[in-house]
Amino acid sequence: MNMSIVEKLSEILLNEDKKYPMYQRYRALFSLKGLGTPEAVDLIIQALGKENESELFKHELAYCLGQLQDERAISTLKGLVSDSSEFVMVRHEAAESLGAISNLECIEFLKQHLADPCKELAHTCEIAILKIKHDHSVNGGSSEIHSEKANNDKSKYGPIDPAPAETKVTDVSELKQILCDQSLDLWTRYKAMFALRDINTPEAVEALGTALLNDTSSALFRHEIGFVFGEMGRTESVPYLQHALNKLDEAPMVRHEAAEALGAVIGEEKALETLKEYAADKCQVVRESCEVAIDMYNYENSKEFQYAII
Structure with missing residues:
Protein backbone atom coordinates (compact mmCIF):
# COMPACT_ATOMS: atom_id res chain seq x y z
CA MET A 1 0.00 0.00 0.00
CA LYS A 156 7.80 40.69 1.42
CA TYR A 157 10.36 37.95 2.01
CA GLY A 158 7.70 35.71 3.56
CA PRO A 159 8.58 35.11 7.23
CA ILE A 160 6.96 36.82 10.18
CA ASP A 161 9.68 39.17 11.41
CA PRO A 162 10.54 39.51 15.11
CA ALA A 163 10.23 43.28 14.73
CA PRO A 164 8.68 45.62 12.15
CA ALA A 165 10.90 47.47 9.71
CA GLU A 166 11.58 51.11 10.53
CA THR A 167 9.44 53.34 8.33
CA LYS A 168 10.19 56.86 9.59
CA VAL A 169 13.86 56.71 8.60
CA THR A 170 14.61 55.69 5.01
CA ASP A 171 18.16 56.98 4.43
CA VAL A 172 20.71 54.15 4.44
CA SER A 173 23.39 56.18 6.24
CA GLU A 174 20.94 57.12 9.02
CA LEU A 175 19.73 53.53 9.33
CA LYS A 176 23.35 52.36 9.49
CA GLN A 177 24.02 54.80 12.32
CA ILE A 178 21.07 53.40 14.27
CA LEU A 179 22.04 49.81 13.49
CA CYS A 180 25.64 50.27 14.69
CA ASP A 181 24.82 52.28 17.81
CA GLN A 182 25.32 49.71 20.57
CA SER A 183 23.90 52.06 23.18
CA LEU A 184 20.44 51.75 21.64
CA ASP A 185 17.97 49.00 22.57
CA LEU A 186 17.75 45.94 20.34
CA TRP A 187 14.18 46.66 19.27
CA THR A 188 15.24 49.96 17.69
CA ARG A 189 18.27 48.38 16.03
CA TYR A 190 16.19 45.44 14.76
CA LYS A 191 13.78 47.85 13.10
CA ALA A 192 16.69 49.53 11.32
CA MET A 193 18.00 46.09 10.33
CA PHE A 194 14.77 45.05 8.65
CA ALA A 195 14.46 48.42 6.93
CA LEU A 196 17.92 47.93 5.43
CA ARG A 197 16.95 44.43 4.34
CA ASP A 198 13.92 45.81 2.54
CA ILE A 199 16.04 48.46 0.80
CA ASN A 200 18.34 45.62 -0.36
CA THR A 201 21.06 47.60 -2.15
CA PRO A 202 24.86 47.18 -2.01
CA GLU A 203 24.92 50.13 0.39
CA ALA A 204 22.40 48.39 2.66
CA VAL A 205 24.55 45.25 2.60
CA GLU A 206 27.60 47.30 3.60
CA ALA A 207 25.71 48.81 6.52
CA LEU A 208 24.55 45.40 7.74
CA GLY A 209 28.01 43.90 7.20
CA THR A 210 29.69 46.67 9.19
CA ALA A 211 27.35 45.97 12.09
CA LEU A 212 28.00 42.23 11.86
CA LEU A 213 31.77 42.73 11.98
CA ASN A 214 31.87 45.34 14.72
CA ASP A 215 29.06 44.44 17.11
CA THR A 216 30.05 43.27 20.59
CA SER A 217 26.68 43.77 22.28
CA SER A 218 24.67 40.67 21.39
CA ALA A 219 25.15 37.33 19.64
CA LEU A 220 21.39 37.41 19.05
CA PHE A 221 21.76 40.66 17.08
CA ARG A 222 24.65 39.33 14.99
CA HIS A 223 22.79 36.09 14.24
CA GLU A 224 19.77 38.06 13.01
CA ILE A 225 21.98 39.97 10.58
CA GLY A 226 23.06 36.59 9.22
CA PHE A 227 19.42 35.59 8.81
CA VAL A 228 18.66 38.84 6.98
CA PHE A 229 21.61 38.30 4.65
CA GLY A 230 20.14 34.90 3.83
CA GLU A 231 16.86 36.53 2.87
CA MET A 232 18.62 39.11 0.71
CA GLY A 233 20.83 36.54 -1.02
CA ARG A 234 23.26 39.16 -2.34
CA THR A 235 26.81 38.31 -3.42
CA GLU A 236 28.08 41.43 -1.63
CA SER A 237 27.26 39.77 1.70
CA VAL A 238 29.61 36.82 1.13
CA PRO A 239 32.80 38.36 2.63
CA TYR A 240 30.94 39.36 5.80
CA LEU A 241 29.37 35.92 6.15
CA GLN A 242 32.72 34.23 5.54
CA HIS A 243 34.25 36.34 8.29
CA ALA A 244 31.54 35.33 10.75
CA LEU A 245 31.88 31.65 9.88
CA ASN A 246 35.67 31.82 10.03
CA LYS A 247 35.56 33.27 13.56
CA LEU A 248 35.87 30.12 15.64
CA ASP A 249 35.25 31.92 18.95
CA GLU A 250 31.96 33.37 17.66
CA ALA A 251 28.71 32.06 19.14
CA PRO A 252 27.47 28.91 17.33
CA MET A 253 24.13 30.57 16.59
CA VAL A 254 25.94 33.30 14.64
CA ARG A 255 28.19 30.89 12.73
CA HIS A 256 25.18 28.67 11.97
CA GLU A 257 23.21 31.57 10.52
CA ALA A 258 26.21 32.72 8.48
CA ALA A 259 26.53 29.24 6.99
CA GLU A 260 22.87 28.98 6.04
CA ALA A 261 22.93 32.48 4.56
CA LEU A 262 25.86 31.50 2.33
CA GLY A 263 23.67 28.72 0.96
CA ALA A 264 21.12 31.28 -0.20
CA VAL A 265 23.55 33.21 -2.43
CA ILE A 266 22.97 32.38 -6.08
CA GLY A 267 25.89 31.75 -8.42
CA GLU A 268 28.67 32.52 -5.96
CA GLU A 269 31.25 29.74 -6.00
CA LYS A 270 33.16 31.27 -3.08
CA ALA A 271 30.11 30.69 -0.89
CA LEU A 272 29.99 27.01 -1.83
CA GLU A 273 33.74 26.61 -1.30
CA THR A 274 33.46 28.09 2.19
CA LEU A 275 30.59 25.79 3.10
CA LYS A 276 32.52 22.73 1.97
CA GLU A 277 35.50 23.92 4.02
CA TYR A 278 33.43 23.98 7.21
CA ALA A 279 31.37 20.86 6.54
CA ALA A 280 33.65 19.03 9.01
CA ASP A 281 33.67 21.78 11.66
CA LYS A 282 34.12 20.71 15.29
CA CYS A 283 30.79 22.33 16.19
CA GLN A 284 27.87 20.03 15.30
CA VAL A 285 25.46 22.91 14.72
CA VAL A 286 27.88 24.44 12.21
CA ARG A 287 28.54 21.12 10.47
CA GLU A 288 24.84 20.42 10.04
CA SER A 289 24.18 24.01 8.93
CA CYS A 290 26.79 23.62 6.20
CA GLU A 291 25.15 20.37 5.07
CA VAL A 292 21.77 22.08 4.82
CA ALA A 293 23.30 25.17 3.21
CA ILE A 294 25.08 23.14 0.52
CA ASP A 295 21.76 21.51 -0.35
CA MET A 296 20.12 24.94 -0.42
CA TYR A 297 22.90 26.32 -2.62
CA ASN A 298 22.47 23.43 -5.04
CA TYR A 299 18.72 24.05 -5.10
CA GLU A 300 19.11 27.81 -5.63
CA ASN A 301 21.43 27.13 -8.56
CA SER A 302 19.25 24.40 -10.09
CA LYS A 303 16.01 24.31 -12.04
CA GLU A 304 14.06 22.70 -9.21
CA PHE A 305 10.60 24.20 -8.91
CA GLN A 306 10.59 24.48 -5.11
CA TYR A 307 12.80 23.74 -2.10
CA ALA A 308 10.15 21.74 -0.26
CA ILE A 309 9.54 18.11 -1.21
CA ILE A 310 5.96 18.86 -2.29
Missing part, protein backbone atom coordinates in the same frame (compact mmCIF):
# COMPACT_ATOMS: atom_id res chain seq x y z
CA ASN A 2 1.40 3.39 -1.00
CA MET A 3 2.12 5.95 1.70
CA SER A 4 0.21 9.22 1.71
CA ILE A 5 2.28 12.38 1.26
CA VAL A 6 1.91 13.30 4.93
CA GLU A 7 2.92 9.79 6.03
CA LYS A 8 6.07 10.01 3.94
CA LEU A 9 6.87 13.47 5.29
CA SER A 10 6.31 12.15 8.81
CA GLU A 11 8.73 9.28 8.18
CA ILE A 12 11.42 11.66 6.97
CA LEU A 13 10.78 14.28 9.66
CA LEU A 14 10.85 11.87 12.61
CA ASN A 15 13.67 9.79 11.10
CA GLU A 16 13.18 6.91 13.51
CA ASP A 17 15.50 4.66 11.50
CA LYS A 18 18.11 7.43 11.18
CA LYS A 19 18.37 6.92 7.43
CA TYR A 20 17.55 10.44 6.24
CA PRO A 21 20.24 13.15 6.12
CA MET A 22 19.61 16.51 7.72
CA TYR A 23 18.95 18.31 4.46
CA GLN A 24 16.14 15.91 3.57
CA ARG A 25 14.57 16.40 6.99
CA TYR A 26 14.71 20.16 6.42
CA ARG A 27 12.88 19.75 3.13
CA ALA A 28 10.25 17.57 4.81
CA LEU A 29 9.81 20.14 7.57
CA PHE A 30 9.27 23.00 5.15
CA SER A 31 6.87 20.86 3.17
CA LEU A 32 4.80 20.40 6.33
CA LYS A 33 5.08 24.10 7.07
CA GLY A 34 3.77 24.77 3.58
CA LEU A 35 0.82 22.48 4.19
CA GLY A 36 0.06 24.30 7.43
CA THR A 37 -2.65 21.83 8.44
CA PRO A 38 -3.43 20.82 12.05
CA GLU A 39 -1.93 17.42 11.22
CA ALA A 40 1.28 19.10 10.07
CA VAL A 41 1.48 21.15 13.25
CA ASP A 42 0.95 18.04 15.36
CA LEU A 43 3.81 16.28 13.56
CA ILE A 44 6.17 19.19 14.14
CA ILE A 45 5.26 19.25 17.85
CA GLN A 46 5.81 15.49 17.99
CA ALA A 47 9.26 15.87 16.44
CA LEU A 48 10.18 18.47 19.06
CA GLY A 49 9.48 15.92 21.77
CA LYS A 50 11.99 13.39 20.45
CA GLU A 51 14.96 12.52 22.65
CA ASN A 52 18.50 13.14 21.40
CA GLU A 53 17.28 15.27 18.53
CA SER A 54 19.71 17.53 16.68
CA GLU A 55 19.88 20.97 18.29
CA LEU A 56 19.89 22.57 14.87
CA PHE A 57 16.78 20.69 13.81
CA LYS A 58 14.97 21.41 17.08
CA HIS A 59 15.53 25.11 16.64
CA GLU A 60 14.15 24.90 13.09
CA LEU A 61 11.10 22.97 14.30
CA ALA A 62 10.45 25.69 16.88
CA TYR A 63 10.85 28.36 14.20
CA CYS A 64 8.26 26.72 11.96
CA LEU A 65 5.74 26.49 14.79
CA GLY A 66 6.01 30.24 15.27
CA GLN A 67 5.60 30.92 11.57
CA LEU A 68 2.46 28.76 11.49
CA GLN A 69 0.97 30.82 14.37
CA ASP A 70 -0.94 27.85 15.77
CA GLU A 71 -1.75 28.45 19.44
CA ARG A 72 -1.64 24.73 20.18
CA ALA A 73 2.15 25.05 20.00
CA ILE A 74 2.34 27.57 22.85
CA SER A 75 2.65 24.99 25.63
CA THR A 76 5.48 23.16 23.84
CA LEU A 77 7.31 26.39 23.10
CA LYS A 78 7.02 27.56 26.71
CA GLY A 79 8.49 24.26 27.84
CA LEU A 80 11.53 24.78 25.64
CA VAL A 81 12.04 28.34 26.85
CA SER A 82 11.87 27.26 30.50
CA ASP A 83 14.25 24.31 30.15
CA SER A 84 17.70 25.65 31.08
CA SER A 85 19.27 22.41 29.82
CA GLU A 86 18.13 23.15 26.28
CA PHE A 87 20.65 24.60 23.83
CA VAL A 88 20.56 28.39 23.58
CA MET A 89 19.46 28.36 19.92
CA VAL A 90 16.45 26.20 20.75
CA ARG A 91 15.37 28.34 23.71
CA HIS A 92 15.83 31.52 21.67
CA GLU A 93 13.80 30.21 18.74
CA ALA A 94 11.00 29.05 21.01
CA ALA A 95 10.76 32.49 22.61
CA GLU A 96 10.84 34.23 19.24
CA SER A 97 8.09 31.92 18.04
CA LEU A 98 5.91 32.93 20.97
CA GLY A 99 6.36 36.48 19.72
CA ALA A 100 5.34 35.38 16.22
CA ILE A 101 2.19 33.65 17.51
CA SER A 102 1.52 36.92 19.31
CA ASN A 103 -0.88 35.91 22.07
CA LEU A 104 -1.13 38.60 24.74
CA GLU A 105 -1.24 35.97 27.46
CA CYS A 106 2.36 35.01 26.66
CA ILE A 107 3.70 38.38 27.79
CA GLU A 108 3.71 37.50 31.50
CA PHE A 109 5.51 34.24 30.77
CA LEU A 110 8.16 36.00 28.67
CA LYS A 111 8.69 38.59 31.41
CA GLN A 112 9.80 35.78 33.72
CA HIS A 113 12.86 35.26 31.53
CA LEU A 114 13.99 38.87 31.05
CA ALA A 115 16.72 38.34 33.63
CA ASP A 116 17.68 34.86 32.47
CA PRO A 117 21.44 34.15 32.73
CA CYS A 118 21.33 33.23 29.03
CA LYS A 119 21.60 36.69 27.47
CA GLU A 120 20.46 35.51 24.05
CA LEU A 121 17.24 34.21 25.59
CA ALA A 122 16.70 37.31 27.72
CA HIS A 123 17.19 39.55 24.68
CA THR A 124 14.79 37.42 22.63
CA CYS A 125 12.11 37.63 25.30
CA GLU A 126 12.51 41.40 25.44
CA ILE A 127 11.96 41.69 21.69
CA ALA A 128 9.10 39.16 21.68
CA ILE A 129 7.23 41.14 24.34
CA LEU A 130 7.57 44.34 22.31
CA LYS A 131 6.52 42.46 19.18
CA ILE A 132 3.31 41.23 20.81
CA LYS A 133 2.52 44.68 22.21
CA HIS A 134 3.19 46.25 18.82
CA ASP A 135 0.93 43.76 17.04
CA HIS A 136 -1.99 44.39 19.34
CA SER A 137 -1.59 48.16 19.42
CA VAL A 138 -1.66 48.18 15.61
CA ASN A 139 -4.74 45.97 15.57
CA GLY A 140 -6.88 47.65 18.16
CA GLY A 141 -5.74 45.68 21.19
CA SER A 142 -7.62 42.50 20.32
CA SER A 143 -6.37 39.39 22.09
CA GLU A 144 -7.31 37.26 19.09
CA ILE A 145 -5.01 36.48 16.23
CA HIS A 146 -6.67 37.81 13.12
CA SER A 147 -5.52 36.93 9.64
CA GLU A 148 -5.16 40.63 8.86
CA LYS A 149 -2.60 40.95 11.63
CA ALA A 150 -0.71 37.92 10.45
CA ASN A 151 -0.52 39.42 6.98
CA ASN A 152 0.70 42.74 8.36
CA ASP A 153 3.48 40.95 10.26
CA LYS A 154 4.86 39.24 7.20
CA SER A 155 7.58 40.89 5.19
Whole structure:
Protein backbone atom coordinates (compact mmCIF):
# COMPACT_ATOMS: atom_id res chain seq x y z
CA MET A 1 0.00 0.00 0.00
CA ASN A 2 1.40 3.39 -1.00
CA MET A 3 2.12 5.95 1.70
CA SER A 4 0.21 9.22 1.71
CA ILE A 5 2.28 12.38 1.26
CA VAL A 6 1.91 13.30 4.93
CA GLU A 7 2.92 9.79 6.03
CA LYS A 8 6.07 10.01 3.94
CA LEU A 9 6.87 13.47 5.29
CA SER A 10 6.31 12.15 8.81
CA GLU A 11 8.73 9.28 8.18
CA ILE A 12 11.42 11.66 6.97
CA LEU A 13 10.78 14.28 9.66
CA LEU A 14 10.85 11.87 12.61
CA ASN A 15 13.67 9.79 11.10
CA GLU A 16 13.18 6.91 13.51
CA ASP A 17 15.50 4.66 11.50
CA LYS A 18 18.11 7.43 11.18
CA LYS A 19 18.37 6.92 7.43
CA TYR A 20 17.55 10.44 6.24
CA PRO A 21 20.24 13.15 6.12
CA MET A 22 19.61 16.51 7.72
CA TYR A 23 18.95 18.31 4.46
CA GLN A 24 16.14 15.91 3.57
CA ARG A 25 14.57 16.40 6.99
CA TYR A 26 14.71 20.16 6.42
CA ARG A 27 12.88 19.75 3.13
CA ALA A 28 10.25 17.57 4.81
CA LEU A 29 9.81 20.14 7.57
CA PHE A 30 9.27 23.00 5.15
CA SER A 31 6.87 20.86 3.17
CA LEU A 32 4.80 20.40 6.33
CA LYS A 33 5.08 24.10 7.07
CA GLY A 34 3.77 24.77 3.58
CA LEU A 35 0.82 22.48 4.19
CA GLY A 36 0.06 24.30 7.43
CA THR A 37 -2.65 21.83 8.44
CA PRO A 38 -3.43 20.82 12.05
CA GLU A 39 -1.93 17.42 11.22
CA ALA A 40 1.28 19.10 10.07
CA VAL A 41 1.48 21.15 13.25
CA ASP A 42 0.95 18.04 15.36
CA LEU A 43 3.81 16.28 13.56
CA ILE A 44 6.17 19.19 14.14
CA ILE A 45 5.26 19.25 17.85
CA GLN A 46 5.81 15.49 17.99
CA ALA A 47 9.26 15.87 16.44
CA LEU A 48 10.18 18.47 19.06
CA GLY A 49 9.48 15.92 21.77
CA LYS A 50 11.99 13.39 20.45
CA GLU A 51 14.96 12.52 22.65
CA ASN A 52 18.50 13.14 21.40
CA GLU A 53 17.28 15.27 18.53
CA SER A 54 19.71 17.53 16.68
CA GLU A 55 19.88 20.97 18.29
CA LEU A 56 19.89 22.57 14.87
CA PHE A 57 16.78 20.69 13.81
CA LYS A 58 14.97 21.41 17.08
CA HIS A 59 15.53 25.11 16.64
CA GLU A 60 14.15 24.90 13.09
CA LEU A 61 11.10 22.97 14.30
CA ALA A 62 10.45 25.69 16.88
CA TYR A 63 10.85 28.36 14.20
CA CYS A 64 8.26 26.72 11.96
CA LEU A 65 5.74 26.49 14.79
CA GLY A 66 6.01 30.24 15.27
CA GLN A 67 5.60 30.92 11.57
CA LEU A 68 2.46 28.76 11.49
CA GLN A 69 0.97 30.82 14.37
CA ASP A 70 -0.94 27.85 15.77
CA GLU A 71 -1.75 28.45 19.44
CA ARG A 72 -1.64 24.73 20.18
CA ALA A 73 2.15 25.05 20.00
CA ILE A 74 2.34 27.57 22.85
CA SER A 75 2.65 24.99 25.63
CA THR A 76 5.48 23.16 23.84
CA LEU A 77 7.31 26.39 23.10
CA LYS A 78 7.02 27.56 26.71
CA GLY A 79 8.49 24.26 27.84
CA LEU A 80 11.53 24.78 25.64
CA VAL A 81 12.04 28.34 26.85
CA SER A 82 11.87 27.26 30.50
CA ASP A 83 14.25 24.31 30.15
CA SER A 84 17.70 25.65 31.08
CA SER A 85 19.27 22.41 29.82
CA GLU A 86 18.13 23.15 26.28
CA PHE A 87 20.65 24.60 23.83
CA VAL A 88 20.56 28.39 23.58
CA MET A 89 19.46 28.36 19.92
CA VAL A 90 16.45 26.20 20.75
CA ARG A 91 15.37 28.34 23.71
CA HIS A 92 15.83 31.52 21.67
CA GLU A 93 13.80 30.21 18.74
CA ALA A 94 11.00 29.05 21.01
CA ALA A 95 10.76 32.49 22.61
CA GLU A 96 10.84 34.23 19.24
CA SER A 97 8.09 31.92 18.04
CA LEU A 98 5.91 32.93 20.97
CA GLY A 99 6.36 36.48 19.72
CA ALA A 100 5.34 35.38 16.22
CA ILE A 101 2.19 33.65 17.51
CA SER A 102 1.52 36.92 19.31
CA ASN A 103 -0.88 35.91 22.07
CA LEU A 104 -1.13 38.60 24.74
CA GLU A 105 -1.24 35.97 27.46
CA CYS A 106 2.36 35.01 26.66
CA ILE A 107 3.70 38.38 27.79
CA GLU A 108 3.71 37.50 31.50
CA PHE A 109 5.51 34.24 30.77
CA LEU A 110 8.16 36.00 28.67
CA LYS A 111 8.69 38.59 31.41
CA GLN A 112 9.80 35.78 33.72
CA HIS A 113 12.86 35.26 31.53
CA LEU A 114 13.99 38.87 31.05
CA ALA A 115 16.72 38.34 33.63
CA ASP A 116 17.68 34.86 32.47
CA PRO A 117 21.44 34.15 32.73
CA CYS A 118 21.33 33.23 29.03
CA LYS A 119 21.60 36.69 27.47
CA GLU A 120 20.46 35.51 24.05
CA LEU A 121 17.24 34.21 25.59
CA ALA A 122 16.70 37.31 27.72
CA HIS A 123 17.19 39.55 24.68
CA THR A 124 14.79 37.42 22.63
CA CYS A 125 12.11 37.63 25.30
CA GLU A 126 12.51 41.40 25.44
CA ILE A 127 11.96 41.69 21.69
CA ALA A 128 9.10 39.16 21.68
CA ILE A 129 7.23 41.14 24.34
CA LEU A 130 7.57 44.34 22.31
CA LYS A 131 6.52 42.46 19.18
CA ILE A 132 3.31 41.23 20.81
CA LYS A 133 2.52 44.68 22.21
CA HIS A 134 3.19 46.25 18.82
CA ASP A 135 0.93 43.76 17.04
CA HIS A 136 -1.99 44.39 19.34
CA SER A 137 -1.59 48.16 19.42
CA VAL A 138 -1.66 48.18 15.61
CA ASN A 139 -4.74 45.97 15.57
CA GLY A 140 -6.88 47.65 18.16
CA GLY A 141 -5.74 45.68 21.19
CA SER A 142 -7.62 42.50 20.32
CA SER A 143 -6.37 39.39 22.09
CA GLU A 144 -7.31 37.26 19.09
CA ILE A 145 -5.01 36.48 16.23
CA HIS A 146 -6.67 37.81 13.12
CA SER A 147 -5.52 36.93 9.64
CA GLU A 148 -5.16 40.63 8.86
CA LYS A 149 -2.60 40.95 11.63
CA ALA A 150 -0.71 37.92 10.45
CA ASN A 151 -0.52 39.42 6.98
CA ASN A 152 0.70 42.74 8.36
CA ASP A 153 3.48 40.95 10.26
CA LYS A 154 4.86 39.24 7.20
CA SER A 155 7.58 40.89 5.19
CA LYS A 156 7.80 40.69 1.42
CA TYR A 157 10.36 37.95 2.01
CA GLY A 158 7.70 35.71 3.56
CA PRO A 159 8.58 35.11 7.23
CA ILE A 160 6.96 36.82 10.18
CA ASP A 161 9.68 39.17 11.41
CA PRO A 162 10.54 39.51 15.11
CA ALA A 163 10.23 43.28 14.73
CA PRO A 164 8.68 45.62 12.15
CA ALA A 165 10.90 47.47 9.71
CA GLU A 166 11.58 51.11 10.53
CA THR A 167 9.44 53.34 8.33
CA LYS A 168 10.19 56.86 9.59
CA VAL A 169 13.86 56.71 8.60
CA THR A 170 14.61 55.69 5.01
CA ASP A 171 18.16 56.98 4.43
CA VAL A 172 20.71 54.15 4.44
CA SER A 173 23.39 56.18 6.24
CA GLU A 174 20.94 57.12 9.02
CA LEU A 175 19.73 53.53 9.33
CA LYS A 176 23.35 52.36 9.49
CA GLN A 177 24.02 54.80 12.32
CA ILE A 178 21.07 53.40 14.27
CA LEU A 179 22.04 49.81 13.49
CA CYS A 180 25.64 50.27 14.69
CA ASP A 181 24.82 52.28 17.81
CA GLN A 182 25.32 49.71 20.57
CA SER A 183 23.90 52.06 23.18
CA LEU A 184 20.44 51.75 21.64
CA ASP A 185 17.97 49.00 22.57
CA LEU A 186 17.75 45.94 20.34
CA TRP A 187 14.18 46.66 19.27
CA THR A 188 15.24 49.96 17.69
CA ARG A 189 18.27 48.38 16.03
CA TYR A 190 16.19 45.44 14.76
CA LYS A 191 13.78 47.85 13.10
CA ALA A 192 16.69 49.53 11.32
CA MET A 193 18.00 46.09 10.33
CA PHE A 194 14.77 45.05 8.65
CA ALA A 195 14.46 48.42 6.93
CA LEU A 196 17.92 47.93 5.43
CA ARG A 197 16.95 44.43 4.34
CA ASP A 198 13.92 45.81 2.54
CA ILE A 199 16.04 48.46 0.80
CA ASN A 200 18.34 45.62 -0.36
CA THR A 201 21.06 47.60 -2.15
CA PRO A 202 24.86 47.18 -2.01
CA GLU A 203 24.92 50.13 0.39
CA ALA A 204 22.40 48.39 2.66
CA VAL A 205 24.55 45.25 2.60
CA GLU A 206 27.60 47.30 3.60
CA ALA A 207 25.71 48.81 6.52
CA LEU A 208 24.55 45.40 7.74
CA GLY A 209 28.01 43.90 7.20
CA THR A 210 29.69 46.67 9.19
CA ALA A 211 27.35 45.97 12.09
CA LEU A 212 28.00 42.23 11.86
CA LEU A 213 31.77 42.73 11.98
CA ASN A 214 31.87 45.34 14.72
CA ASP A 215 29.06 44.44 17.11
CA THR A 216 30.05 43.27 20.59
CA SER A 217 26.68 43.77 22.28
CA SER A 218 24.67 40.67 21.39
CA ALA A 219 25.15 37.33 19.64
CA LEU A 220 21.39 37.41 19.05
CA PHE A 221 21.76 40.66 17.08
CA ARG A 222 24.65 39.33 14.99
CA HIS A 223 22.79 36.09 14.24
CA GLU A 224 19.77 38.06 13.01
CA ILE A 225 21.98 39.97 10.58
CA GLY A 226 23.06 36.59 9.22
CA PHE A 227 19.42 35.59 8.81
CA VAL A 228 18.66 38.84 6.98
CA PHE A 229 21.61 38.30 4.65
CA GLY A 230 20.14 34.90 3.83
CA GLU A 231 16.86 36.53 2.87
CA MET A 232 18.62 39.11 0.71
CA GLY A 233 20.83 36.54 -1.02
CA ARG A 234 23.26 39.16 -2.34
CA THR A 235 26.81 38.31 -3.42
CA GLU A 236 28.08 41.43 -1.63
CA SER A 237 27.26 39.77 1.70
CA VAL A 238 29.61 36.82 1.13
CA PRO A 239 32.80 38.36 2.63
CA TYR A 240 30.94 39.36 5.80
CA LEU A 241 29.37 35.92 6.15
CA GLN A 242 32.72 34.23 5.54
CA HIS A 243 34.25 36.34 8.29
CA ALA A 244 31.54 35.33 10.75
CA LEU A 245 31.88 31.65 9.88
CA ASN A 246 35.67 31.82 10.03
CA LYS A 247 35.56 33.27 13.56
CA LEU A 248 35.87 30.12 15.64
CA ASP A 249 35.25 31.92 18.95
CA GLU A 250 31.96 33.37 17.66
CA ALA A 251 28.71 32.06 19.14
CA PRO A 252 27.47 28.91 17.33
CA MET A 253 24.13 30.57 16.59
CA VAL A 254 25.94 33.30 14.64
CA ARG A 255 28.19 30.89 12.73
CA HIS A 256 25.18 28.67 11.97
CA GLU A 257 23.21 31.57 10.52
CA ALA A 258 26.21 32.72 8.48
CA ALA A 259 26.53 29.24 6.99
CA GLU A 260 22.87 28.98 6.04
CA ALA A 261 22.93 32.48 4.56
CA LEU A 262 25.86 31.50 2.33
CA GLY A 263 23.67 28.72 0.96
CA ALA A 264 21.12 31.28 -0.20
CA VAL A 265 23.55 33.21 -2.43
CA ILE A 266 22.97 32.38 -6.08
CA GLY A 267 25.89 31.75 -8.42
CA GLU A 268 28.67 32.52 -5.96
CA GLU A 269 31.25 29.74 -6.00
CA LYS A 270 33.16 31.27 -3.08
CA ALA A 271 30.11 30.69 -0.89
CA LEU A 272 29.99 27.01 -1.83
CA GLU A 273 33.74 26.61 -1.30
CA THR A 274 33.46 28.09 2.19
CA LEU A 275 30.59 25.79 3.10
CA LYS A 276 32.52 22.73 1.97
CA GLU A 277 35.50 23.92 4.02
CA TYR A 278 33.43 23.98 7.21
CA ALA A 279 31.37 20.86 6.54
CA ALA A 280 33.65 19.03 9.01
CA ASP A 281 33.67 21.78 11.66
CA LYS A 282 34.12 20.71 15.29
CA CYS A 283 30.79 22.33 16.19
CA GLN A 284 27.87 20.03 15.30
CA VAL A 285 25.46 22.91 14.72
CA VAL A 286 27.88 24.44 12.21
CA ARG A 287 28.54 21.12 10.47
CA GLU A 288 24.84 20.42 10.04
CA SER A 289 24.18 24.01 8.93
CA CYS A 290 26.79 23.62 6.20
CA GLU A 291 25.15 20.37 5.07
CA VAL A 292 21.77 22.08 4.82
CA ALA A 293 23.30 25.17 3.21
CA ILE A 294 25.08 23.14 0.52
CA ASP A 295 21.76 21.51 -0.35
CA MET A 296 20.12 24.94 -0.42
CA TYR A 297 22.90 26.32 -2.62
CA ASN A 298 22.47 23.43 -5.04
CA TYR A 299 18.72 24.05 -5.10
CA GLU A 300 19.11 27.81 -5.63
CA ASN A 301 21.43 27.13 -8.56
CA SER A 302 19.25 24.40 -10.09
CA LYS A 303 16.01 24.31 -12.04
CA GLU A 304 14.06 22.70 -9.21
CA PHE A 305 10.60 24.20 -8.91
CA GLN A 306 10.59 24.48 -5.11
CA TYR A 307 12.80 23.74 -2.10
CA ALA A 308 10.15 21.74 -0.26
CA ILE A 309 9.54 18.11 -1.21
CA ILE A 310 5.96 18.86 -2.29
